[in-house]
Amino acid sequence: MRIAVAGGTGTVGHHVVELARERGHDVASLSRAEGVDLVSGRGLDEALQGVDTVIDVSGINSTATKKAVDFFTNASQNLLAAEKKAGVQHQVVLSIVGIDKATSGLYAGKLVQEDIVRHGGVPWTLLRSTQFHEFVPLVVKTASAGPVVLVPKMFTQPVAAREVAEALVSAAEAGPQGRITDLGGPRLEELDGLVRAYLDRTGQRKKVVEVPLPGLMGKAMRSGALIPAPGAAVGRQTFMEWLEASSGTYRQEK
Template sequence: MKCTVLGGRGLIGSQVVERLTAAGHEVVPASKSTGVDVISGKGLDQVLDGADVVVNLTNSPAFDQSSVAFFETSMGNVAVAAEKAGVRHQVILSIVGVDQVPQLDYYRAKVAQENVLRSASTPYSIVRATQFFEFVEAVLSWTTEGDTVRLPATLVQPMAASDVAAAVARAASGTPLRGIRDVAGPDVFPLDELGRITLEARPDGRHVVTDDRAGMFAGVTGDVLIAPEGAELATTHYRDWLRLQGPRRQRATSGP
């Protein structure tokens, strides 16, 4: 099977490429660095030529209102090119609970991407994942002031990027879902507790203060960001993952 992975050089995309290749598939990683631009459409026809599956892991360069236009335009261009090329399966990565958090620009943008994919003619699969372990330090950085990190007690269920990639690769290798598969980590944490666990394992002089008005997740209440019934749960625990990362090199300053 020939698979084209758009965003194939990124955190998830590079691992999906590795997994699909190891499974014996012919894999073409595509990104701006390989001459493919999902916004202008440049290079899409060429990179999708002969592909059975396209995995779209491209991401918006910003997480504000402009991300809506990015995902609507890019998904539309990919869908048209996939139909033209006779692709039999399109796969995208989205977010658990994404349609229940309309107050977040980036989440609205991912809902728009999902809707464009559903309206296309090609059979599809949507993998919705929870927050990645790799982005926890970036989340802390967004609300850091001096040595204080302010975080709400929003419930989250993070997972390792490697487990996300595994779920995406499984979806790409299988029959189109024509729907959604939810995947999540094995443990649920209040976000402020997750911050404390992180700084206890990798101390850098900061401490966490609970503030339900702080950061992008401040307006998220209840359990909308944790795994719904029937979700696939990964086996990598956050504390175990932290231990394997070793000492902190520097504070994270940005992230999705």
């Protein structure tokens, strides 16, 4: 199968590209670094020539609602238009568990993306997953103010990015299925505890201050609304196992 991976250089995307190739598929990675811009549509028509299935794991590094909505609106519409021109038969999309309960920021953008895909005219499969283990170092990077890390009060069930990639490639191989079973990690955790474990493992002396965020997003984080419902698929690797395996890399990068 010829598979194109939108966002193929990202946290999940590079795993998708690698796994799909390991399974014998012909894979094209779509990213700005590789000459394809989803927002403007540049390079999409050429990149999707001969493609059977698109796996969309594209994203934006912003928590601003307007930026997220604009990105996913433009990217999804351009991708669908190019897919129709190229005769793509299946689009697999990665979304986020609980976005119905937290309709702001990135989650608002993903809701728009889901709606566009559902009504876009290309057969689709949608997988919602929880935050990846890499979410924790991202929080430390973006929420640090000197020696302090301001951590949202949040229940989370983080999952390995590679396991999400496995689910996406399997979905591509299975053909269009609509929304499939949500995927979460193996343990329910509190975000502040994960941040403390990460700081300790990487030798960073920072004080963790837990902050309850306002609005629907903060309420969803605190209430457990971003945790998969009973019956969801469960990943294998815990956060601590991931941290043990990857902390050497993060020590070098911090």
